Amino acid sequence: MAYNYSNINDYDVLVIGGGIAGIEAALNLAYQGYKVILVEKDLSIGGKMIHLSKVFPTLDCAACITTPKVSETARHPNIKIYTYSEIKDIEKLGERYFTATLVQKPRYVTDACTGCQLCEEKCPVVVEDEYQWGLVGRKAAYIPFSIANPRIAAIDIENCTFCGLCEKVCAAGAIDFTQEEKRSTIVVKSIIIATGFNLFQSERLSYYGAGKFKNLLTSMQMERQLVPTRPYNNVLRPKDGKVPDRIAYVLCVGSRDKSLGNPICSQVCCMYSIKQAQLLMGALPMADVTIYYIDIRAFGKGFDEFYKQGVGMGVNFVKGKIANISEKENGDLILRYEDIDSGVLKEATHDLVVLSVGILTNPDFEKLFKTTPLLKDDYGYVRQVSELLSPSKTSIDGVFVAGTASGPMDIPDSILSAGAASTEASVYMKGGAS
Amino acid sequence: MGENQKIPKILVFSTEKISDPAIDLAGLLKKHYPPTVYVVNVPCSSSVKPKWILHAFKKGFDGVFIAADGSDCQYSETCTFNTGEIVRKTHDLMKKKGIEPSRLKMAAICSVCSDPFVKQMKSFIEALI
Amino acid sequence: MRCRIGVYVCMCGSNISDYVDVEKVREIAAENPCVVLAKTTMFACSDSTQKEIIEDIKVNELNAIVIASCSPKLHLFTFRNVAERAGLNPYNYVQVNIREQCSWAHSDNPKFATLKAIQLVKAGIDKAKNSVSLEPIMIKAEHSALVIGAGITGMKAALALANTGTKVTLIEKEHYVGGRIAQWNRLFPHNDPAEKLVKTLYEEIIINDNIYLYTGAELISKSGSVGNFIVKIKIKPRYFKSGYLIEQCIEKAIESCPVEFDDPFNYGLTKIKAIQQNHIGQFPYYPVIDMSKCTKCGICTDICADIDLEQKEEELELNIGAILIATGAESYQPPSGEFGYGVIPGVITLQMFRRLIDLNGEKLIYNHKQIKRIAYIYCVGSRQYDGENQYCSRYCCTAAVHTSLIVKEKFPEIVNIHLTRGVRTYGKQEILYNKSNLQKDIYLQFDDTPPEISEENGMINIKVVDILTVKKTIELDIDLVVLVTSMVPRKNKELENILKLPIGRDKFYNEVHPKLKPVETMIDGVFIGGNCQAPMNISESVKSSLSAVSKMNALIGKGEIQLEPSLATIDKSICVWCDECTKICPSDAIIKTEYNGKPVAEINEANCKGCGMCLPVCPTNAIQLIGYSDVEIESMIDALASYSPEFTI
């Protein structure tokens, strides 16, 4: 059967998800001469990584690594990016092609936006800022975050009061409330799934009081407190703005826990907690940092050395899972645990506690396909049908998986996995089997 | 060491692929060394001209340090010898000009030798005071 | 001289601005008469700042820019690209490292860090003033690759390269492909048979027209550079005239061979002759004579006419665009006495144990004794307290846990006891750990005190301080101790010397950057994949190898490569042809020519690597290196020396 869709569309590969894995895969393919369409559901590409402070074990700042890759992707002639867009109804067309529906959601701001933030300044609405994980507020007309790409404002229509101030002040005339959802059909030869992961919702754990106790942060919130554009300008307790001096990390929150339905290890929490602990020791030289762990999984290149470095810097490591947390009147938190080394039940008071939340699958990929579903594994991740020989192969020929969509992994592993997916896609498009 | 004494200034010729990463690593790991150490990079430690070294002394540098590629050099196995020759030649020139030869030093700094680099810098500064 | 310079001082979030007063640096930079504009910026590398710089260059007609930020290793090319997009020659861009070599190095002393930053920026401005516009050199690149090592990493990479249109030469030092995994038989996490894996890959390789596979082959020399490497390969003979042997005689020949020795494949559990057939899971299925053991007695030649003991090594020269190193790792060999290894019978390594499981039928017998209780000691050769292997070897916890599952499946009566230092079955591998727990394996954990092993009446006695039982000393009577040995870098000095491979702290080959360039090495065109870079499991090795393939394809797929134009130049008017430079040049890049009737030296641009070794030896200072000219270097030295701040103790 001969299909000729070049007149409809001009892309070879569809990459779903604009996180670090999607970006890397797109870049790899673009440099090999393939035309890539990259679709991201959020307002900016860069995924979760762009929001991190520094990354282990080299401690380079995440922005310094992500932003160049992000801008490289954005201006690569072979890559077309659609942000705030989603893919639906993928179907296989014959042997070699896929069709899919691209849904572009309206952001009510056109490309004419210069990112001047005047609209943001004038907007009277304040809602919780999801990019700062609720630590501060943001406006209803807003630039998602300072290093967002594209740096174009968006209007949060659910929270908009239609006061029209933004439209009035925008010199570029970029505000357009008439925008509507756009749908188009695309045809590609191969697809890379890089939909990433979801973080474990710590509110599920009533015995930790997450969501109830203000001085209980998730690791992502702490990550934001440590970035240069940190919401509080210093590392502070959300409850009363105090500088913390006894900080605790609770590991395996939502991971390695059958009672929560997630028996597997999230692979990154030990390391990012050790990293944050080291950064905190730098930011708050007087603070004590304690990490409560079950097992420290410092397995990658340079990881164990990094762990030892943490020990050397004075981070306190305590073996024992935190069973529950209670709050004192002044906002301090009491952690109850068994100190495994001595076999004794203990209670410790900390003035700031970070829950090192684990990684769960992002089930979005299940909704992508119209007729034949993409198979998943026992833990809800995209199933790798040939884990050893072709780690990025999925149950559908021509569809490949990159990054954390196939299971928990750290950034270097995600990047390698994206490399593998791009090579497999390229082999597939050349018609060979790899 | 007296009060308000000037800290000796050191010019380091470092190589892009071998010793630069080590010096960067020292910074990354916050291993401190005196701030009067300035790094100028060159492709290979065997490419440092004696002329440049003498120029540095003339302009007021108290010491010059060549972070040599040693056996890690990717261009030639004779790199250590070549760099040694440059130092020997420059020492002769320095003697002629009445500059203390101990003000020029060389040592191999590998691409992860951040500790040795910091130690070298500290001891060199000590020696120059 | 360039005198319309733009200066950007990056705060790098707060990485720089926490210690360096960036505003002050900017102010002083702005005082320079050649500086048209000076700005500070939160993230110079961010897209918005990049756009701003481009805009600035265009609007202010800048002819050079200086960005004071992080190490050029990270972003030199990012900003050169920015310059280029603004229509400025990328070589008129100078990057000043005020992060790694200033704010971070002197975070203990913000005042001095600021002073130093000021001088570094001044020097950068001076360098920019004297910078020359250059065009990168384009060279033709061979669309072919050399893959060294035909383990699973190398085989997978070769196939992927070949299937994307690259000609591949795959060389393997051993006479068989498949590397280490054939010895493991069943592989975690899904118990895939290793033999099938290797067989699938091998069969695909031999039918692929784009792959040339040489077994018994080693790299002996490399010259040239990225896109145009010339490599020499030595191929050992198999000592058989034809590859297609008459099956009847080979068995007899093996039988007749008088030389018998411990089979390394089975770690001495079985014997092997100097004439060998391959084991299950090893391909190709051809016999070979191990000449290091053969006494050339000639008995076999009488049986098999096909045997020719006089065959010679062959050499092959190839033109190659890029090289992938997939030489894998070795397993740690414990010194005699470590946990009783080599001293107490019944202490073996995990690798040997895997062979033992395979070679045993219904009961597990070792040393004529039926094994009922096994102790696995973890972290042997990794995370050492005093030894040099400080790293965690990543794969071994899961490998040992998986082995215990296989043991229990095959020999249900056996009790597995694990002595760990914290089980690191990361990710989905946790399930294997859980399974092992549920099959009633016992886990003990030691920390600072390694377990003591002794032998009593044929039983091995282990004493271990178990931190999971309040540091109680636990005693075990054991039949077999399995040392869970780590992966260690392969000792291959020759290859390292030939390729000049950078080696990391843990002695594995080092990537440029774990996130930005995870499979690239400092040597352009030479890539690394799999276990030669770091310990990893099969799936991870394959990922890294396929990643390398994608980078290699991007590099050589287009048929040409862009190179740095930093070459040496010779001022022929002052050259006196003393021949010193030709003697020292390591890349044959200086040739003799004539100028105004006198013999002078000239640079052969295709060969020059820009190392600069010729510079100091020239008696008349006739040689300059582009980008490192006297003016550039000396103006930098001037700038660094000029400002004499209060650097006092």
Added chain:
Amino acid sequence: MGKTVDIIKEKRVVSQEVKDKIKSFNKIKKEILKCLEAGQKTIPQISAELNLPAETVTYNLMTLLKYNQIAVGEIDDMDEYYYYNLKQ
């Protein structure tokens, strides 16, 4: 430049929740700004003065900080709380 907002106004309604949120933010914002007119204060001081929970003050104050209406001052003598003041 057309007034596209008028078009959407006809299609969608603003929920009561959004209206309440604006109201409460504006009220707290006014109170905090007024409270700081008298000079720099720490979060517990503002909280005590306005009789608002400290966490509410933190959230809203930090939002004002983000939108440049407030600046961070020195830390107090106990090295516990930062002072905040109005941005000129």
Added chain:
Amino acid sequence: MAKVNPDFSVELKKFGGFDLNACYNCGNCTAVCSLSTEENSIPRKMVRYSVLGLEDELKVSIDPWLCYYCGECSETCPQDANPGELMMSLRRYLTSKYDWTGFSGLLYRNMSAYVISFLLIIIGIAGLSISNVFSQEEWLHYGHYLEMLAIAIVFAFILLPNIIRMWILMVWNKEKKFSIRKHFLSLDVLFIHMFTQKRSLSCKDDRDNKVWWFEHFILVLSYLLLLFTTVFLNWFNTENMGIIVLGYIFSGIIFVVTIDFILRRIKKKKEKSTFSHPSDWFFVIWLMLMGFSAFIVRMLIDFSVLEKYFWVYLFHITVLIQWAIIIVPFGKWTHFLYRPFAIYFNNIVQDTKK
């Protein structure tokens, strides 16, 4: 120094132990347990000892007796290792260790032993009644003495020596310098815990636990009082209206509460009633039957129709004897004694240590 015995967990499984090997030693169970204290951190240590099979340590442990099985540890165990059920099994295991006859162990490990011994008693009683050795009146008269005798023998030859064995394990083995005076001074501890189980109140802070405690409390009380009423006040033969009414009340309470307990075990809503060992069923059902049959017997007496339904009395006496010579000395009943004694002995040891 302790030797590992990997077979122990297999052995313990017969007492009802769960997948204790699933434990990865996070300590969650100890920390989540509201009865856990710095001095007595339960239950992970017990899980660990059981996994390793350190019987010497287990035998002298008090920990299993400190647990009232609120089930919180099992609910929150990340590995589904069910430490709560393990503690329950360990109590059975310990009961068998204290018992010098070894019969406890046999019954716990072997359900058929239970059934056989029950059957033997049924056959014995049936045989006696068929052979007409006793008249109905004699039955009523001697039945009462038989009961007394059974209680005396069980106490003197089984329970008392077992408690002495327990004392040796828990006090003598640990603390040779125990004080006799302390033994007297701590007696209040023994009785308070024996009759109130007040520790269990702080077990889990929810309504259900309080309800459970209350039910258990009145059950114990009613049981003891019914015992007293029947054995010492001779309920079945008395004419005293007060005693008669009391007997009705006590046996009624036993009947009602045990029905509720049985329902709990059937519904399995709460963690503590999820797993039922045969010994649990025997205990609660026989207690129910005892209360029920006593109630009916007295009713038959009051309506003067006992003669007509004399088999009911025989049924009652069968249940009673099964209870008295099997469940009381060797079955679950013993926790009524062992638990408070364990707390009492622990109190002595801890005090002496101080």
